[in-house]
Amino acid sequence: MQVTFKSLEVPQEGTAVVVLFENGVLTPGATSLDEKTKGFLARALITSGFKGKKGQCLSVMAPCHTSFERIIVLGLGSLDDCNERVATESGSALAVELLKMNCSHVTLLLEGVVVPGLKNHELGCHLAAGLLLRSYRFTKYKTNLKDEENHQIKALTILIDFPEKGDLLFHKHAAAIKGVFLARNLMCEPPNVLTPKAMMEELVALKKLGVKVDVLDTAEMKKLGMNALLAVAQGSANPPYLVVMEWQGGNSNDAPLAFVGKGVTFDTGGISIKPAAKMDEMKMDMGGAAAVAGLMMSLAGRKAKVNVVGVVGLVENMPDGNAARPGDIVTSLSGKTIEILNTDAEGRLVLADALWYTQNRFHPELMVDLATLTGAVVVALGTKYAAAIGTAQQAIDKMKQTGETIGEHIWQLPIDERYDKDINSKLADVKNTGAHGAGTITAAHFLKRFTNDVPWIHLDIAGVAWSDEVHPLSGSYPSGFGVRLLDQFITKHYEMSV
Numbered sequence: 001m002q003v004t005f006k007s008l009e010v011p012q013e014g015t016a017v018v019v020l021f022e023n024g025v026l027t028p029g030a031t032s033l034d035e036k037t038k039g040f041l042a043r044a045l046i047t048s049g050f051k052g053k054k055g056q057c058l059s060v061m062a063p064c065h066t067s068f069e070r071i072i073v074l075g076l077g078s079l080d081d082c083n084e085r086v087a088t089e090s091g092s093a094l095a096v097e098l099l100k101m102n103c104s105h106v107t108l109l110l111e112g113v114v115v116p117g118l119k120n121h122e123l124g125c126h127l128a129a130g131l132l133l134r135s136y137r138f139t140k141y142k143t144n145l146k147d148e149e150n151h152q153i154k155a156l157t158i159l160i161d162f163p164e165k166g167d168l169l170f171h172k173h174a175a176a177i178k179g180v181f182l183a184r185n186l187m188c189e190p191p192n193v194l195t196p197k198a199m200m201e202e203l204v205a206l207k208k209l210g211v212k213v214d215v216l217d218t219a220e221m222k223k224l225g226m227n228a229l230l231a232v233a234q235g236s237a238n239p240p241y242l243v244v245m246e247w248q249g250g251n252s253n254d255a256p257l258a259f260v261g262k263g264v265t266f267d268t269g270g271i272s273i274k275p276a277a278k279m280d281e282m283k284m285d286m287g288g289a290a291a292v293a294g295l296m297m298s299l300a301g302r303k304a305k306v307n308v309v310g311v312v313g314l315v316e317n318m319p320d321g322n323a324a325r326p327g328d329i330v331t332s333l334s335g336k337t338i339e340i341l342n343t344d345a346e347g348r349l350v351l352a353d354a355l356w357y358t359q360n361r362f363h364p365e366l367m368v369d370l371a372t373l374t375g376a377v378v379v380a381l382g383t384k385y386a387a388a389i390g391t392a393q394q395a396i397d398k399m400k401q402t403g404e405t406i407g408e409h410i411w412q413l414p415i416d417e418r419y420d421k422d423i424n425s426k427l428a429d430v431k432n433t434g435a436h437g438a439g440t441i442t443a444a445h446f447l448k449r450f451t452n453d454v455p456w457i458h459l460d461i462a463g464v465a466w467s468d469e470v471h472p473l474s475g476s477y478p479s480g481f482g483v484r485l486l487d488q489f490i491t492k493h494y495e496m497s498v
Helices: 028-036 040-048 084-100 120-134 146-150 163-188 196-209 218-224 227-233 279-284 287-301 347-362 376-381 393-406 417-423 439-448 483-493
Strands: 002-006 015-020 057-061 070-075 105-109 155-159 212-216 241-248 257-267 307-317 329-331 337-339 366-371 386-390 410-412 456-460
Touching: 002 120, 002 163, 015 028, 015 084, 028 040, 028 105, 040 057, 040 070, 057 084, 070 084, 084 120, 084 393, 105 120, 120 155, 120 163, 163 196, 163 287, 163 483, 196 212, 196 241, 196 257, 196 287, 196 307, 212 218, 218 227, 227 307, 227 329, 227 347, 241 287, 241 347, 257 279, 257 287, 257 347, 287 307, 287 366, 287 483, 307 347, 347 366, 347 439, 376 386, 376 439, 386 393, 386 439, 393 410, 393 456, 393 483, 417 439, 439 456
Parallel strands: 002 155, 015 070, 015 105, 105 155, 257 307, 257 366, 366 456, 386 410
Antiparallel strands: 057 070, 212 241, 241 307, 329 337, 386 456
C-alpha cells in the first residue's frame, strides 16, 4: 500500500474518509465534504443515527455529482479520550470497512482536526499505522489470488496540515510495521518450509539493512558447551542454530540493549508429546525469535541511534530415537546442570544457553527475552496481556507504560525467592519444571538463574502472539507482538536524541 501525505487537495476518485467525534460536530474535512455534497453527508449522519463511537464506520455511496465514489465516516469516540492507541485502533477498524467495501484508493481528510495531546500529523500517522497493520494478508501459498487482489487497499492519501511532518514521522512507523510484518510472515510459514536453517537464512538477509549477523552451528555450540539448547534439537533431523544480530547506531563504547528470542520452529513436545489438537499451531512457537527479528529490522530500517543486540536460538523439538528423555541431565553453557523432567518445557532450555551467551559476550545494559513459553500464562492472563517478570523494575514500569500507549499490554508477575526453591533438583542444580501451579513464574525463575544478575525482563507472550480471538490490530493472524512495543520502548527511553 502506498501512503502519501498531502494538503489542500480535493479527492478526485475512490473513497473519501472523514472522521467524527462523539460530540457530533463536523470536523473541518467533514464540513468541506458536506458542502461539496450539498448537505448530503449531514443528512446521511442524521438518518443513520451515527454516533461517532470509536471504530464505528458509516459507509454511503457518494452523490452522482461528485468525482469520488464512496464516503466513509470514521468514529474516533470522545475527543478528550482520543490518543495514540485509540487512533491506531480506529485506523484498524477503518481497514476492515475499506476491505469489506473493496475500496482500493482512499483519501482521508484530516486537515484542521485538533485532538488534545495529538498533533494533526501524529493523528494521521497513527490512523495510517492501524490501517496498515490490519490490512496484512499472508497469501504466499494461495494459488488463486484474483479475489485477494480485489480486496486490497492500493493507495492511501492523507490530507493533513503539514505533510512534511507526516512524511518524517511515518517513516518511523513504516519501519516498525515492516518489522511486524516480518514477524507475522515468519509465524505464518508452515513448519516444513520454516526449518531452523530456513529461519536462520531469513535473518542473515538482514545484513542488507546494515545489521551484523553471526551464526553458530551445531559444532560451534558443542564446542562452547551449549548442551541445554542442543538437547532440545537432538531429536530432529533439522540442525539448530544460534543467530546473533547486532545493530550499532549509538556510541561505540555504549553498552547495548539485548533482546533474546525463543525460536522453536516446531514443537511436538518431544518425548513428552503434546495432544494432537492444535498441534499445528506449534509452528508459531518461534514467536519470540520472530519478534526479535522484526525489532532488528525496524531499528535498522529507521537507522535508530542506539546499540542493540538480538540473539535467537533456533531449534525443532521432535521425538525420535535420539531425542532427549525425561530424566536426562545436561550441563548448560553456564556450567549449571539441568534435570529435564519434561521435554515439552524446552523453550527455557534454549533460552538458558542463549541468555548466558548474550550476557557473557555483550555485557548489556538491559537484557529482555521474549518467548511463547508457558500455557500457564494463558490461564493467568488470557489473550489480553503478556506477562512481564524480571529484575529491572524501572524498565518494567517504562515498558508497561509504553504498552498502554500503543496497545500491546503487559502485566507484571512477581519474582519471589519462595518460587525459586520449586525448581531445585535433587539430582542436579535445577530442574526444568516446577511444582504444580505458578508455571509462568517458576519458568521465569529458571531463566533468572542464567542471567548472571544482569538487569533482565522476561516477556511470556504465549497468550498474545496468536490466538483464536480477533485482535484489533492483526485480526486472526499472528500479532507480531513485541516489535512495536520494544521499538517504542527503545525510542522513548534509550535512543540518543538527534
